[in-house]
Amino acid sequence: MLPTLNGRIQTRIFMLVVFGSIITFLITPLLPDGLPGVPGFDGTYYRITFIILATVLVLGILWELLYHLIQQFRWEKDWPTMFGLITAINEGALVWILLELGLVPGLPVGVDEGDLPSFFFWAFFIDFSVIWLFIWIWTNGPMRVPFIRWRFFGGRII
Amino acid sequence: MIEPTAASVVPTTDPSTYLPAQPMPAGDLTDEMLQTDFWTDELVAAAGIPIVDVPFVTVGSGIGSFVTVDYLRIAGVPTSQMRVLGTLDHPWQTYEYLTRVSQIPRGERLRSDSASRPDNIWGFPSYGFAEAMRTFNLKLLWGLFSEPIFSDYYTPKAGQAFETMEREKNRIDYDQMLVKGLVRIVRRRYGGGYFTILTPPEGASATKRVAFRSQYVHLAVGYPGLKFLPELQRYRTEHNDYRHIVNAYESHEHVYERLMQQPSTVMVRGGGIVASRVLQRLMDDRLLHGAQTNIVHLFRTYYHGTNDGYGNEEDPRPGGGKTRIFMRRRGENGWAYQGFNYPKSVWGGQLKKQVRGLEGEQRAEIYKRMGGTNTPWRKLWQKQMNQGRREGWYQVLVGTVDDMQPNGERIVNHVRTAQGTVPVEVDFVIDCTGLEADIAEHRLLKDLLEHGGASRNPTGRLNVDRNFELIGTRNGNGAMYASGATTLGGYFPGVDTFLGLQVAAQEIYQDLAKRKFCKRIGPVRSTIQWWKWLFGSKP
Secondary structure, three states, rough: OOHHHHHHHHHHHHHHHHHHHHHHHHHHOOOOOOOOOOOOHHHHHHHHHHHHHHHHHHHHHHHHHHHHHHHOOOOOOOHHHHHHHHHHHHHHHHHOOOOOHOOOOOOOOOOOOOOOHHHHHHHHHHHHHHHHHHHHHOOHHHOOOOOOHHHHHHHOOO | OOOOHOOEEOOOOOHOOOOOOOOOOOOOOOHHHHOOOEOOHHHHHHHOEEEEEOEEEEEEEOHHHHHHHHHHHHHOOOHHHHHEEOOOOEEEEEEHHHHOOOOOHHHOOOOOOOOOOOOOOOOOHHHHHHHHHHOHHHHHHHHHOOOOOOOOOOEEEEEHHHHHHHHHHHHHHHHEEEEEEEEEEEEOOOOEEEEEEOOOOOOOOOOEEEEEOOOOOEOOOOOOOEOOOHHHHHHHHOOOOOOOEEEEEOOOOOHHHHHHOOEEEEEEOOHHHHHHHHHHHHHHHHHHHOOOOOOEEEEEEEEEEEEEEEEEEOOOOOOOOOOOOEEEEEEOHHHHHHOOOHHHHHHHHHHHHHHHHHHHHHHHHHHHHHHOEEEEEHHHHHHHHHHHHHHHHEEEEEOOEEEEEEOOOOOEEEEEOOOOEEEEEOOEEOOOOOEEHHHHOOHHHHHHHOOOOOEEEOOOOOOOOOOEEEEOOEEOEEEEEEEOHHHOOOOOOOOOOHHHHHHHHHHHHHHHHOOOOOOOOOOHHHHHHHHHHHHOOOO
């Protein structure tokens, strides 16, 4: 990737809003909920997963500022493919810590005060990883097909 | 005005219809034409030059022309609306010649990014991904994932680039648009548009010249020419010796052949990618095939640590001080290391954006700062050169050559170093410095500067705008564009590269779409066209 700061933020928002939402919509009914069987469509679960998605998006914009700063130390001013994947670790960990500490606002009663059960961790892990992996792959190739100017303009969409 | 749909290849004016009393002119340029900046239709017809109407011509017929018509074909322009004028049989002909003689035959790897595919405007799938899938090579996939941190940048094999270009050339019916011949001159037409004068191969047409009357002209004529270092040129001419002193960009296989037969010493001059490739060839021949070659490598600038285009940390630079912490690259053993011929983000990221907003001196300054001769750090080269240093057959000198004298079959170079002048006797000199000639050495460009309204940018090349329109050449509803090496120094730095040609082609397509010459490539069209590309069906 050869992002500019503006392009980073635009790409982040576009990817999470479009693909993040679609995948969240599809995956939420399949995530473990500590009960036997598949949970299916449930408004409370959707509320949790979409709030987590929004948290990743908001924090992500702050992360992008840091990544942009790190990028300045690189002569090429590029963002290696690998970095795009491994930043899932720091970003995922931060979101999980905030969830565990009960610092993410808007979650339904029962999961809003942290101290979460282990199935919740696995549900978060699967949800987060699947979305991240899909977006990472999409950003590193297929995105160039519909948007021919995207790669030449630092990842800007508008 | 030229109606784009009215393209024809039929001469529209027959001079004999209105010049019955005079003998038929030979169809050549007249003095009057050469002295006139704007040509009328009558002026051209009176010279007996047949006129071909076509809305868009691209001059050059190399990769620059190919990539541009590829974009326009994908943007819905039929082959009948475009002509490619030039001397090449296929777009990669000159490129393949230059890479082959500078030691990148088809099986070797170029210095080009995985997603820089002249045959594919989307750069997806990248060369690397395609190669990994075709050969099911997990190591290669790992390389693509971890470059440039844990592995060298992936670069495609030259052969892969040529083969895929051939496929795309056939897909877009390139040959239907190709008109062979040498373009002599482009002049503005009175009333709008341009006349492009082509000299077809002998016997191919009834007249010496043919004029293409078009609304749009695109120039992609490539490097104006190569220049030798003055002392090398002097030696070659004075001693009539073209065998022992060679340029890396001319065929010099005889040097390697001699080295296989006889232990010799070779001086390599230059510190760029070509020097790296030539050194690898010399070292491969020594290490794998038993040549007994000693190498003297002469650097003009010796990099020993972090650097930028102004040189090493301690070298003087405007404003004083060292390299900026945010703008420095690695260097060692004489070389400045950089993956590609520009910092990667000039093709789409921060540096592209930055330069796009700079004018005049400021722009020249950033070009200077990110410039300087450099080469990629590759594991194999490091290994070979370390062995050469250890075993004493690879030696480095820093300086310039004051004088060269023959001594029997050998050449004595008087090298001026920091420690004084030393004589260095060698059997061959390979010049890898790659000096480029001035654009005015190219007849067509010289004429455009003198008669076409074109001008030079802060680095002396053709002055193009952000959309690659040649500034000062607009004529009525017509527009002239240029891309490639001749436009270096403009608002976009990486012009003389695969991806640079595509960046330029995209800007040109975009401008032509605004002028309603082609359709817009929006997300839907783009996706449909990509699938067509994938399955090899016509655009």
